[in-house]
Amino acid sequence: MTDLHFDEFVLTVLRDARTLTVRVSGELDYDTSDDLLRAVVEQLTGPCGFRDVRLDFRDLRYIDSTGLSALLMIHRRTSSAGARLHLDHRPDFLERMLTMTDVLDHLTAPGHREEAVEAAQDDDATGAGVP
Template sequence: MTTSHPPTFTLTVQAEPTALVIHVGGDLDYETCDELMRTADQHLADRRSDQGRLLELRVDFTGLDSIDSMGLSTLLMIRRRTDAAGVRLHLDGRPPGLERLLEITGTLDYLTAPCDVSKGELRPGTG
């Protein structure tokens, strides 16, 4: 019998004065997406209560190996929460697999459109 070992998944957080960068490494899937969601939620809540206002949440996918539908669902939820908080979401370092998933599912424009933080409105197709 062969046992499989779960792929390595890493999240590192880099705080800047008005931005937060979450670096994602490994597979973003059913088993790991809750960790990304908890991390984003925690830091969005923490930064709202701090003296400095969070203006941007950057998720860096340079180290991403793969993403499944639960990973995509998590990105959509993060987008909703950043919009509600008036925070711009950026998906940086998107590898070809993630880019293709976003294009195929029709979520690329939605997830990369800037939010007009003064009005909380999206401007699709401009990001």
């Protein structure tokens, strides 16, 4: 477990064989969003092969548009890595922002590789992939 402290902003990174969890505490804004993005990207660039990336927001106190932008960039990186992004323990203000901007479904949709695997499995199950 690694704690990164930035005044009122704390990231706690937890890893297991298939899941990366980052607990976000404090304010996710212009001053801190790059730190969250960097923490996730550094973990994804290793050989771990995470299937799931979980961002735990139970201790999030504030998010601005830069924080939302960081979440969109994290989604892009997790999707490229074939991992699925989960936004856990969302406070009401984050839920409102994600609903008002209509990005919740986009952020938590399966990654590109996961969709390809599911499509291949569906083809095999239906026989559509057989010549």
